[in-house]
Amino acid sequence: MKTSTKDRSIAFALLAIIPAAILGVALASTHSDAAGPQGSPSPQTAQYLPSISDMMIATIQPRHLRLWQAAQDRNWEFAAYELGNLHGAFKRLGEAHPVDHDMPFQDMIASVTEQPFKALDTAIKSKDEIEFSKAYADLTEGCNSCHQALSRGVVVIRVPSGTSVSDQDFTSPKP
Ligand code: HEC
Numbered sequence: 001m002k003t004s005t006k007d008r009s010i011a012f013a014l015l016a017i018i019p020a021a022i023l024g025v026a027l028a029s030t031h032s033d034a035a036g037p038q039g040s041p042s043p044q045t046a047q048y049l050p051s052i053s054d055m056m057i058a059t060i061q062p063r064h065l066r067l068w069q070a071a072q073d074r075n076w077e078f079a080a081y082e083l084g085n086l087h088g089a090f091k092r093l094g095e096a097h098p099v100d101h102d103m104p105f106q107d108m109i110a111s112v113t114e115q116p117f118k119a120l121d122t123a124i125k126s127k128d129e130i131e132f133s134k135a136y137a138d139l140t141e142g143c144n145s146c147h148q149a150l151s152r153g154v155v156v157i158r159v160p161s162g163t164s165v166s167d168q169d170f171t172s173p174k175p
Contacts, residue, residue, distance in 0.1 A: 052097050052105075059089040061157075064143070065167045067120075068160055071132050079124045079132075087117055101150055108149070112142030133159075140167070 070079035094106035119135035
């Protein structure tokens with residue numbers, strides 16, 4: 001009995017909080033509308049720009065892996081979809097971070113991904129597993145050549161294998 005009273009009071013508290021939160025949002029947006037051209041953005045509205053590594057781990061790496069998985073399952077339709085998304089993610093990354101270590105990041109992306117992307121597209125359209133494997137290995141090599149060129153050789157990307165479905169090698173390099 002004690003628990004249900006507690007549950008009820010939690011539910012009641014939530015009922016009280018939700019309208020307050022909605023009102024808070026409404027007031028906040030009215031406030032920013034009223035701020036006008038002189039209004040400087042408050043710290044709360046400052047934009048968060050994900051770093052290159054944030055984007056790599058959130059938008060590039062999972063799609064690199066999912067593309068491989070789709071081809072393993074011969075789901076060429078999904079492979080085509082994910083290839084398009086991986087391409088788009090690289091494009092947005094280059095636009096968000098045009099320079100890294102004084103290097104033109106967009107050009108570096110294009111130089112190592114353009115060719116493999118074309119080959120992957122052709123392989124997927126013709127449902128050719130052998131060509132897909134070759135192009136996927138080239139793309140993966142592209143990941144690593146950029147990591148090495150930009151002094152991030154610790155990040156080692158690989159073609160997943162049947163025994164370990166991960167596209168990253170976490171073992172430290174042999175001395
Ligand atoms: C044009 C250069 C470039 C290409 C191409 C590239 N990367 Fe990266 N990647 C970077 C840089 C630079 C970093 C490190 C960013 C940092 O630490 O600030 C990075 C970091 C990473 C990380 C580590 C993120 C973390 O927080 O642990 C992963 C994972 C990664 N890349 C995956 C990939 C994969 C997969 C590909 C290929 C499909 C790829 N990258 C292609 C430049 C590149």
